[in-house]
Amino acid sequence: MFRRKHTSHFNLDDAEQREGKINELRAALGPLSADGEKYCNEACLERYLQARNWNVDKSRKMLEETLKWRAAKRPQDIRWPDVSVEAETGKMYRASFPDREGKTVFVMKPAKQNTSSHEGQVQHLVYTLENAILIMPEGQGKMVWLMDFTGWTLAHASPIKTVRESMSILQNHYPERLAIAFVFNAPKVFEASFKVLKRLIDPKTVEKLSFVYKENEESMNRMYMHIDPEVLPIEFGGKNNVVYDHEEYSKLMAKDDIRMADFWAADGNHVMNGHSAP
Numbered sequence: 001m002f003r004r005k006h007t008s009h010f011n012l013d014d015a016e017q018r019e020g021k022i023n024e025l026r027a028a029l030g031p032l033s034a035d036g037e038k039y040c041n042e043a044c045l046e047r048y049l050q051a052r053n054w055n056v057d058k059s060r061k062m063l064e065e066t067l068k069w070r071a072a073k074r075p076q077d078i079r080w081p082d083v084s085v086e087a088e089t090g091k092m093y094r095a096s097f098p099d100r101e102g103k104t105v106f107v108m109k110p111a112k113q114n115t116s117s118h119e120g121q122v123q124h125l126v127y128t129l130e131n132a133i134l135i136m137p138e139g140q141g142k143m144v145w146l147m148d149f150t151g152w153t154l155a156h157a158s159p160i161k162t163v164r165e166s167m168s169i170l171q172n173h174y175p176e177r178l179a180i181a182f183v184f185n186a187p188k189v190f191e192a193s194f195k196v197l198k199r200l201i202d203p204k205t206v207e208k209l210s211f212v213y214k215e216n217e218e219s220m221n222r223m224y225m226h227i228d229p230e231v232l233p234i235e236f237g238g239k240n241n242v243v244y245d246h247e248e249y250s251k252l253m254a255k256d257d258i259r260m261a262d263f264w265a266a267d268g269n270h271v272m273n274g275h276s277a278p
Contacts, residue, residue: 010054021054022046028060036067043141051175066173076264078127080253086124089114090244094132097231103179104132104143105227111151118162125166129174131256134263144226145181146236149190167200182223183211184236
């Protein structure tokens with residue numbers, strides 16, 4: 001009397017099925033602006049599908065929200081002079097070295113917080129992300145975070161409003177960009193705060209956080225598996241004596257600003273590195 005309903009099972013390892021989902025998402029998005037077309041390359045569509053467990057409808061909704069956010073905030077138009085003051089202490093920057101697999105490394109030093117500007121801090125985060133993604137090697141879509149909490153106290157903590165918006169931007173508009181985050185030398189007071197912050201973080205992201213302590217050999221070796229100690233700065237337990245130089249970093253960012261402007265000014269079919277549009 002009742003016909004059994006056949007359900008199709010998605011196989012993540014099946015390239016043809018993955019391609020089918022990507023094409024389905026592209027069709028579901030409908031016509032896009034020139035910037036939207038450039039942003040929504042195949043790698044981008046796949047990231048949003050991964051973020052929503054390959055559910056096309058949920059991925060479409062998430063991506064549409066990102067496109068609205070990008071149209072309103074224009075993150076690709078932020079330039080170094082807009083955020084340079086936020087970066088003076090080296091509290092957040094793109095490292096000069098990659099991890100063992102060539103991934104871009106992103107350094108954060110919350111104890112070097114130097115402003116109380118909500119807009120400035122959020123804009124600085126977005127600018128650093130956009131530029132880090134811009135120079136990713138071909139085939140690399142994720143980055144590694146080194147978060148140094150040495151010397152951090154509650155006095156350095158950002159307002160909850162800034163933390164909420166930052167986490168929302170990272171999770172909703174830069175999905176599947178984080179490979180792993182090393183939380184280095186977190187003091188006990190941060191560990192207590194983290195129990196509250198965890199409620200703002202997607203469980204998948206929490207799983208990518210690795211707490212590392214300089215005096216704990218096992219945790220240090222875990223970090224060394226990802227980043228060669230020969231290139232890792234001394235302050236992180238490595239052998240590289242490199243330090244943040246704001247003047248030199250500013251020169252690098254000025255060049256990146258030109259690259260960013262060129263990329264978004266190019267025709268809609270251009271894709272950075274054949275793989276990674278911001």
